[in-house]
Amino acid sequence: MKKLIIIFTAVIVLVTSVYFAYSYFASFSTVTFNLAEGVKEIKVYKNSDDETGDTVVATLQSSGEVRINNGNYYVTPSGDNIVNDNISIKITGNISIDIDPDYNSDYLTKLADIESGKIAEVINRSLTPAIENYDIEQVKVYNKADWAGVLLLPKDIDIQNPSGIHRVVLKKEGDSWIVVGLPQIVMTAYNTKNVPLDVLKSVNDLVF
Amino acid sequence: MLRNRFKAITISLIVAVLIIVIAMVYGGVKNQGKVSIKLLSVPEDAQIKINNVRFSAGDISLAPGSYKVEASKQGFDNFSYTTNISDKTGQTILVLLNPNTPETEKWANDNAELYTDLENIAGEQASNQGSDYQKKNPIVADLPYSNYLFTIGYRTDPSDLSGDSIIIDIIASPYRREEAVQQIRNMGYDPVNYKINFDNYRNPFSK
Numbered sequence: 089m090k091k092l093i094i095i096f097t098a099v100i101v102l103v104t105s106v107y108f109a110y111s112y113f114a115s116f117s118t119v120t121f122n123l124a125e126g127v128k129e130i131k132v133y134k135n136s137d138d139e140t141g142d143t144v145v146a147t148l149q150s151s152g153e154v155r156i157n158n159g160n161y162y163v164t165p166s167g168d169n170i171v172n173d174n175i176s177i178k179i180t181g182n183i184s185i186d187i188d189p190d191y192n193s194d195y196l197t198k199l200a201d202i203e204s205g206k207i208a209e210v211i212n213r214s215l216t217p218a219i220e221n222y223d224i225e226q227v228k229v230y231n232k233a234d235w236a237g238v239l240l241l242p243k244d245i246d247i248q249n250p251s252g253i254h255r256v257v258l259k260k261e262g263d264s265w266i267v268v269g270l271p272q273i274v275m276t277a278y279n280t281k282n283v284p285l286d287v288l289k290s291v292n293d294l295v296f
Numbered sequence: 297m298l299r300n301r302f303k304a305i306t307i308s309l310i311v312a313v314l315i316i317v318i319a320m321v322y323g324g325v326k327n328q329g330k331v332s333i334k335l336l337s338v339p340e341d342a343q344i345k346i347n348n349v350r351f352s353a354g355d356i357s358l359a360p361g362s363y364k365v366e367a368s369k370q371g372f373d374n375f376s377y378t379t380n381i382s383d384k385t386g387q388t389i390l391v392l393l394n395p396n397t398p399e400t401e402k403w404a405n406d407n408a409e410l411y412t413d414l415e416n417i418a419g420e421q422a423s424n425q426g427s428d429y430q431k432k433n434p435i436v437a438d439l440p441y442s443n444y445l446f447t448i449g450y451r452t453d454p455s456d457l458s459g460d461s462i463i464i465d466i467i468a469s470p471y472r473r474e475e476a477v478q479q480i481r482n483m484g485y486d487p488v489n490y491k492i493n494f495d496n497y498r499n500p501f502s503k
Contacts (some may be wrong), residue, residue: 093305100312107316160349178349185350218501251470254501270501274477278491282374282396288488292477 115158117182123151124188128167133174135160163187169195190231199233207236207258207265214267215256222254225296230287234260237291240271255291257283330357331383336417337391338410339403342369344391353391367391371400380431390418432460435490438483439464446476453491467495 121130132146132154145161146154158181162174170189177185191199204227212219222240229236235257242252254271257280269280275288337344337353344351345366346358360383367375372393379389392414395401404411430437433450440449446468453461464487466476473494480487 096305097308100309104312104315176349178351180356181352183350215501221500249471251473252500253474270499272499273473273494273497274487274492276488276490276492277376284374285376285488289486292488 116155117158117179118153118155119177119179119182120153120184121148121151121163122184122186123148123165124186126167126170127165127187127189129165130187131164131166132156133162133164135162165189188232191233196229196233200227200229200236203227203229203233203236203260203265207238210258210265210267211238211240211256215271226294228290228294230290231284235283235287236260236265237287237294239294239296241296250296253296255294257287257291259283330359331381331385331387332356333358333381334388335391336388336414337367337393338407338414339369339372339393342367342372342375342391342393346389356389363389365389365391367393369393371395371397388417390414392418433462435464435480435483435485436462438485441479441483445469445472446479448476448479461491463491463493465493465495470497473497 119132121132123130129147129149131144132148133142134145134156136142142162145156148154156179158179160176160178162176163185164172164174165187166172167189169191171192173189175187175189207227208224211224219240221243223243224238225241226239227236228238236259238256238258240254240256241250245252254273255275256271257268257275258265259268260266268283272279275283275291277283277285277288280288333356335344335346335351335353335356340353342353344353346356346363348364358381360381362378362380364378365376373396375391375393381387381389392411395404436450440447442448446466449465449467450462451465452459453463455461464480466473468476477487477492480490
């Protein structure tokens, strides 16, 4: 009888231990971070639910794997010419995450200056003959300098009482720019498809 | 003596069961307030973001509230909409990407039944939820808007068979169109999310 009790107790302890061991290991995932060119370092922070504050759980200087507990995290990238905005991630299982932040505004301004000639040429070629009645007022590039927004002002615009201002989006494919859709008074997800919403919003914010 | 042994066994059993129950309750507490949602996508490997957090198709847990669902995959149109998750069980978030290249169109034709299944689920959901303009298009609560310079109204979008989408109609002189768009922003809505039609406007760049 004593033997039976010992065996029974041992089984209970074993089952409990296996359950906890399984629960513990199942709560971890392997996360592969792929760092884009220009990203020198990332810090992975675990979101804190209490006053202890967010804690760094991993720091990577190149692409690699990290094994972390499932949950909510955010990544802060740093490097040359990139925005350092936090990137929220939710880990529920093994996953591969590309860290490819957009360029920062200073760098985008420089690139816009470099690209503006090419962009103007494409607009003039693609939107003929209507473009003859418009001036290209502003050229901005967005994200990874793979999107551009341009303000088109009617040549006969009355500055005191403006009308007829249009906006146009361009996409860079390889080394070439292409006009996406038609110029519009206001860009929407419906009249200019397959363009990131943040780009459309930025183009709508262009003012002269 | 025997009684003591039984006592010991009973206590150890109770302790073991208690530990497991506590662990399970802890696991439940972590997901407290969240409801289980089925996230369905065609194609299944689309990159899906819900409120900017990446998810894969399958079972997920979300707290009740409003969520922006975005999805993309090379060769398919981007997908974006806002959905409300209630505290009811059995809800589904659907992601359906339309092909935009010959290759992906072929894939879509070969997998037409996947699209049909998802469209059927969407149809069922629409009839279950009812056609609720106010919920899906909160801007209608602020429309029509009119002042002495312009009028902003809305109508049902005939191209959306669910009857839940709208077109914003702006009646304004060419000099006041931008102001009318700004008024939409002032109401707290982003015009980028709406189909907008300007009265008496023909795009000068259309051929």
